[in-house]
Amino acid sequence: MILMKDVHKTYANGVVALSGINVDIKQGEFVYIVGPSGAGKSTFIRLMFREVKPSNGTIRINDINVNDLKERKVPYLRRNIGVVYQDFKLLPKLSVYENVAFALEVIEESPAVIRKRVMEVLDLVGLKNKARFLPDELSGGEQQRVSIARAIVNHPKIVIADEPTGNLDPETSREIMKIFEEINDRGTTILMATHSKEIVNTFRKRVIAIEDGLIVRDEHRGDYGYES
Amino acid sequence: MRHIREGFKNIGRNGWMTIASVGAVTTTLILVGAFLALMLNLNEMADNIEDDVQIDAMIEQTADEEQIQNLGNEIEKINGVQSAVFSSKDDQLNSLIDSMGENGQAWQMFEQDNPLNHVFVVKTADPQDTAPVAKQINELQGIQSVNYGQGVVEKLFEFNSYARTIGLVLILGLVFTAIFLISNTIKITIMARSKEIGIMKLVGATNGFIRWPFFIEGLLLGVLGSIIPVAIILTGYYYLVNNISQHINYSFIEILPFNPFAFQLALIIVAIGALIGVWGSVMSVRKFLKV
Numbered sequence: 001m002i003l004m005k006d007v008h009k010t011y012a013n014g015v016v017a018l019s020g021i022n023v024d025i026k027q028g029e030f031v032y033i034v035g036p037s038g039a040g041k042s043t044f045i046r047l048m049f050r051e052v053k054p055s056n057g058t059i060r061i062n063d064i065n066v067n068d069l070k071e072r073k074v075p076y077l078r079r080n081i082g083v084v085y086q087d088f089k090l091l092p093k094l095s096v097y098e099n100v101a102f103a104l105e106v107i108e109e110s111p112a113v114i115r116k117r118v119m120e121v122l123d124l125v126g127l128k129n130k131a132r133f134l135p136d137e138l139s140g141g142e143q144q145r146v147s148i149a150r151a152i153v154n155h156p157k158i159v160i161a162d163e164p165t166g167n168l169d170p171e172t173s174r175e176i177m178k179i180f181e182e183i184n185d186r187g188t189t190i191l192m193a194t195h196s197k198e199i200v201n202t203f204r205k206r207v208i209a210i211e212d213g214l215i216v217r218d219e220h221r222g223d224y225g226y227e228s
Numbered sequence: 229m230r231h232i233r234e235g236f237k238n239i240g241r242n243g244w245m246t247i248a249s250v251g252a253v254t255t256t257l258i259l260v261g262a263f264l265a266l267m268l269n270l271n272e273m274a275d276n277i278e279d280d281v282q283i284d285a286m287i288e289q290t291a292d293e294e295q296i297q298n299l300g301n302e303i304e305k306i307n308g309v310q311s312a313v314f315s316s317k318d319d320q321l322n323s324l325i326d327s328m329g330e331n332g333q334a335w336q337m338f339e340q341d342n343p344l345n346h347v348f349v350v351k352t353a354d355p356q357d358t359a360p361v362a363k364q365i366n367e368l369q370g371i372q373s374v375n376y377g378q379g380v381v382e383k384l385f386e387f388n389s390y391a392r393t394i395g396l397v398l399i400l401g402l403v404f405t406a407i408f409l410i411s412n413t414i415k416i417t418i419m420a421r422s423k424e425i426g427i428m429k430l431v432g433a434t435n436g437f438i439r440w441p442f443f444i445e446g447l448l449l450g451v452l453g454s455i456i457p458v459a460i461i462l463t464g465y466y467y468l469v470n471n472i473s474q475h476i477n478y479s480f481i482e483i484l485p486f487n488p489f490a491f492q493l494a495l496i497i498v499a500i501g502a503l504i505g506v507w508g509s510v511m512s513v514r515k516f517l518k519v
Contacts, residue, residue: 049430072434072435075429075432075433075434075435076432077432078429078430078431078432079431079432083430083431089423089426089427089430091423091424091427102427102428102431103431103432106428106431106432106433106437107431107432107433108437150431154431154432
């Protein structure tokens with residue numbers, strides 16, 4: 001599913017972000033990526049959908065070698081990976097419905113399919129009755145749910161979330177986590193970078209801890225392991 | 229369909245920048261159109277004049293028929309000669325009288341005692357060869373002198389080639405200025421939409437998919453910019469042909485006819501407009517796609 005072998009990443013400005021990552025994540029797993037700020041979590045995540053290219057080592061996702069992937073094939077890799085950000089990345093002028101539909105328009109789905117799938121995922125995240133709202137008219141938690149809906153609307157095999165609860169209060173965070181668990185129950189692999197001790201310790205999953213560009217801990221049903 | 233809709237939307241969203249760049253294209257195309265009209269007409273005139281250039285090789289009065297025959301053969305053997313036509317001194321006198329119109333009558337008294345020479349009228353395949361060919365003919369036995377408008381012809385050729393080069397440079401300069409302006413407009417559209425483009429890339433849009441609306445926006449800017457220039461060229465040229473050309477009687481100054489020339493020119497203008505627009509958009513989008 002996701003396989004990394006001896007992956008190194010040094011940025012053009014000389015910053016070493018990752019120095020020898022080995023990891024194997026199976027289809028359907030739910031994995032937290034934890035570690036102090038600047039440890040390399042973001043780089044680790046961005047390697048998956050080729051926002052960043054590794055300097056060394058191999059990365060295989062769904063049996064595709066991401067290293068050798070031609071530039072024009074990258075979009076097709078990304079269609080199998082849904083991404084959720086801390087700051088939601090919604091388009092403010094588009095309605096909830098349009099923001100989610102956008103992900104399908106881009107891959108040129110037919111209007112009928114788009115309508116059906118968008119309503120399905122909005123139902124899943126509990127926003128069916130707010131489809132016509134603009135992002136600004138929603139709470140932070142609701143906006144994050146829209147961005148989750150957008151990430152899963154084309155049924156990706158992997159969902160990557162970078163601090164999805166970073167801007168949310170504990171109560172809302174738990175609601176968002178329940179949605180992620182539901183998505184995971186349907187067989188989608190979930191990778192989540194987080195700083196939330198409470199979430200990691202409440203919803204027990206596999207925990208990968210990264211420090212100074214190396215994996216220092218990899219436990220099933222692990223705990224957060226840092227003072228928050 | 230979506231791309232076309234998006235392209236049109238951008239035109240509306242950008243308001244003033246759209247007007248500015250359409251204005252830039254309009255100005256450019258008016259100038260380009262005027263230059264092209266002028267240049268193509270000059271070119272046509274130059275071609276006409278160049279085609280009219282001929283060498284009159286005057287044969288010595290003493291030459292007999294056989295010598296003339298031989299001379300003709302020798303002239304035709306010279307490299308670059310297309311034809312050498314014998315014209316007797318009587319023919320020469322007649323054409324002289326004809327060309328003088330009413331004043332020609334006075335020359336009729338020479339019909340009994342013609343002072344003119346027999347002549348070979350020589351045409352070269354390439355007008356540019358006129359001078360060297362004339363020189364070779366002049367050196368032949370039995371040729372008294374050659375006449376091809378010495379001095380004038382060389383200057384004419386020189387002028388024509390300068391005019392063509394300068395015109396071309398000016399047109400290219402104008403076109404590049406307009407491309408620059410359009411690419412700036414589109415850059416502003418793109419910067420305003422850079423977040424959207426980023427998200428599009430994130431959810432797996434191909435570069436082609438992202439590029440299309442901008443491509444169409446550029447095309448539209450270019451074509452919109454060509455409307456006024458086309459109108460000006462069509463009406464202006466119509467006026468020119470109908471009013472000016474009547475006052476010019478020199479046979480070699482012939483303005484190209486309105487139909488089809490003005491329409492061809494209009495087509496060229498629209499094509500240049502579209503090219504400027506598309507080029508401008510492609511140049512500015514390229515950078516933003518590297519995510």
